[in-house]
Amino acid sequence: MGKNGLPDRWMDYSNCGSVIEGTRIVALKVPLKKVLLSKVMKKDWFSPEDAVADIPNLDFIIDLTFTTRYYDPSEFESRGVRHGKIATEGHVIPRGPVMRRFFDAMDAYLADKDKSGVVGVHCTHGVNRTGYMVCRYLISRLGFTPDAAIAAFNKARGHNVERANYLDDLKAAAWPNVPDAEPEPEAEPVDRC
Incomplete structure (x- = not known):
């Protein structure tokens, strides 16, 4: 946890990027509940309410953080935005x-002909876990x-994927097309950026 209870380095990243060219996907940093935001200047706030206001046509959020402490999913759902939680450990593939x-x-979302909105994906900073996935x-x-x-992710997010292990794995592209065919790593879950 960083300064004032905010996630470490959270203030160093822009709130959200633009939609990745040729997709309906946008990366963003984790929006925070108001009790955490009350410790920073109003101009620096980024809450679920702000995410909905800032991302046109936002219809679905996928939360990759390895915690539930940052916001209540109902803050999106009450605004008509579906929320999915996929707890994902940081720093590891x-x-x-x-x-x-x-x-x-x-x-499921992108194949649904009745859904034409944007999918927002976030981890803590919306860069490494989000960028990799x-x-x-x-x-x-x-x-x-x-x-x-x-390149498309980095350009749209406005921040580059930073972690060498993620970049090396992406460039090797040595995984099967079916993700669950891969072995699950033996690691103790830790929420790291």
């Missing part, structure tokens, strides 16, 4: 069931090359 849940959520989806499901996926 997500595999198996985590990737399967992400792909299933994205596939979104890029992997772009590569595996939408036919992007690894370099094109990374």
Whole structure:
């Protein structure tokens, strides 16, 4: 936890990027509940209410943080935005069931002909876990090359994926098309950026 109870380095990242070209996906940092935001200047606030106001046509949020302390999902749902939680450990390559849940959520939403809105994906900063999982989806499901996926994500988010292990894994693209066919790593869950 960083300064004033905010996530570490949360203030260093822009609230949200733009929709990734050729998709309906936007990356954002975690919106925070008002009790956490009360410790910063109003101009620096980014709450679920702000996310809905700032992202046109936002219809579905996928939360990749490994905690539930940042906001109540009902803050999105009460504004007509569906919320999905996929607890994803930071710093390590997500595999198996985590990737399967992400792909299933994205596939179901994007294939629904009645849904034409935008999917917002966030972890703590909307850069590393989010970047990895979104890029992997772009590569595996939408036919992007690894370099094109990374470039499109970085450009739209306005921040580059920073972690070498994520970038190396994306560039190698050595995983099967079915995410749950991968072995699940043996690691103790920790919420790290």
